[in-house]
Amino acid sequence: MNRETVLELAHISKHFGKLIANDDISLTLGKGELLALLGENGAGKTTLMNVLFGHYTADGGQVSAFGEILPPGKPRAAIEAGIGMVHQHFTLAGNLTVLDNVMIGTERLGLLRSGRKQAAAKLRGLSERFGLQVEPYAFVADLSVGEKQRVEILKALYRDARILILDEPTAVLTQIEAEQLFQTLRGMTDTGLSVIFISHKLAEVMAASDRVVILRGGRTVAEKRTSDTNRAELAELMVGRRVVRPVRTDQAPGRNILSAGKVDIVEDGRKLLDGIDFTVRAGEILGIIGVSGNGQAALGQLTCGLRGADTGTLVYDGNQANGFSPRMLVTSGTGRIPEDRNTEGAIAEMAIWENAVLERIHEKRFSAYGFVNRARCRDYATELIDRFDIRGAAPDTRTGLLSGGNMQKMILGRNLAASPKLIIANQPTRGLDEGAIAAVHAELLAARKDGAAILLISEDLDEVLALSDTIQAIFKGRLSAPLSAEDADSRTVGLMMAGIWETSHAA
Amino acid sequence: MEALDIFATASLWSAVLRIATPLIFGTLGALICERAGVLNLGIEGIMTLGAMVAWMTVYQGGNLWMGLLVAALCGGLFGLLHALLTVPLGLSQHVTGLGITLFASSLTYYVYRLSLPVTSSPPTIEPFQPLAIPGLSDIPFFGEAFFTQTAPTYLALFAVLLTAYLLARTPLGLAIRMTGENPHAVEAQGLNPVRIRIGAIVAGSALMALGGAFLTTATFNSFFPTMVQGRGWVCIALVVFASWRPGKALLGALLFALFDAYQLRLQHVIESAIPYQLFLMVPYVLSIVALVVMSRRAKVPQALMAPYRKGER
8 A cells, every 4th residue: 555645754753851852754645544653641642743733943853744855843834834733631612603713824914804704604514514513613622522633633624634633532522522533534534635644542543543553651652454463462562561450359248338229419490410329338339430521520529528318318438418518528438530631530739749749638647736747747758658559659749730641540559548448539640641540450359359449430431341350330320230241242331331221120 | 869860861872972082992802812812911010001102102202093003003113022921931911911001101101200290180191082973973962972983983983893803703813712722723723822822912902002003192180190090900800700701891881880880979969878889889899790790691712821831731
């Protein structure tokens, strides 16, 4: 398969201070090709694409598109050369309309009147041609994440992009949205566009790409035709060593730790949770699987003590109530891993030691008579760093400087160090790379072995199947009947995620 | 009901437009800055500066329009100072703005005192005279109320239209709005958000200075140091009241001016039964009430007060 080369990166190097983000990277992209750029967090993927698009100026090397060398550090030149970029964090303005967001920068600033009518027509034409439905006059803030991404893609197409770069496009999408996205991208490459997508997810790289370039530590370590490789090989190339996800071993569950009976949570007349029942026992992992937005947030808030049940009851280790306070949960031994580690799990601006003791600062060893015992807090943080292998960290490191995986290890660590009897893990591996996922899974399984009851809320099918003893699906606020691990396969559970289950328990 | 009869007098409505004019200029100026994402608390000082500079230009023999022009230029210059400190250097917009206000006000008094000897009554100039619009000004009541204003008032109304059109209908306006919402989005499309912000602040500050200049060239005929009297701060509040929209800004300025004009006349009707300071308070209290009611649904520019640095998120 010899394709005409549309884009060539030659010997790109880029460093930030002492950190070498890109070290002599070269790659080419063919016309109509779907190329995956695979690597762990921090491998230099995003830096490379930002150099290519002109957000960064490289220390060395050059970029050429369609045979022309691009001037470095000029996004405008990249756009004019037909390159479009969809950033991981969308560059959209929520208070403005889709049309505004698409049109920005496409007209000369001196024009006395912008051609909004023609622009709307062109946008509608494009969205029809590529199957990317959006309403030009809708406000971006009102759109779903998937729709926002469509706007970003349309933005690039509107500028006649021939080469499309997507930075971790599926990080924010549900599984179904992700599949639709790759279908759309495939449709684009069929019409001669070329696409690079950045990813650390092996499954989607295997499923969607023609060719894959693997980056590790700022260098290209391999380049493979997707049809000539397999998942295990890619995983090893990406991480640099063999990664084995830990395996669950059978063990008999103990007493009931947390159960919910007919719990409703109602907001603005809408039932976020609708008569849910579940029980988690000691030494057992209950996996709640579902596409995000089906009530997981409310379930997480309920079990973490952030809101109470409107009807129904919770029973926690023999105590019955319609909800428990966060303080009560922590003091009675609950570990909580919130859905969004950046906003709920940790305070990025504060030091690691401060985050480490945050939940238990009232304990005698950390504070007495209103004074914080900093030495003991720091010792505790050091202990966590050693025991949970938190890399790039000292007790006084600002928490925001940690990578996602290491921040998650810190959150896990501060919860597991106290040997909790209950762990609420809400999307514990979202956005993490292979190595970090394996570490988190190992820790959760170790806690299970020590007798903790674990409520795992996740949208990752592989994760739930690998870890759970019992699985329940969540769909539109309702929970399916429990399914034991032996009876679960990805097909059955996949159907359950779509709300198709035998209604043995009337809701 | 004498208190209600006030509303039927053409002089009330004529006064409303006159009182509103500096507020319209100031609010538009602050609005343009904020739409681009920068709060400009230098407004109070820039208005004071504009008032003095315009007056001084005319006093030294320039004509009235020359006075306005020089005021706008000086306002723009102080805007540029605010812009350089807050945009490329990314300093706190609150602190810089208050600093600009203190600096501009003090410099104004200093220059004024330096150029003129202390006298018991300040020297005067010949201000703008009401300009009757042919035809329209002959309409009974409305003619006197709305079409017999000074030229800068018409200019202010025109500026509202122009600003509204610029923001909503031109590529430059979209670039300004987008810079206030998400400067990274602007940069990603090859425009320079730093230049857009600086430009917006300079233009906005020039408008603020015109607001101040109106006080000395149309409302009064002399300059005195305390004449701006917090009008700048009222403008900052009016921007919020207006949800960052020029049309609503005009409405807000008129409403505030109505309260103000009304209380002045009410003082004469009610005489000394109530201390007059209470009436002075009325427009401000009502503004706060209106602000609370109106701004709850306001769409704040998302990048307002967030410094932009290239390559950072």
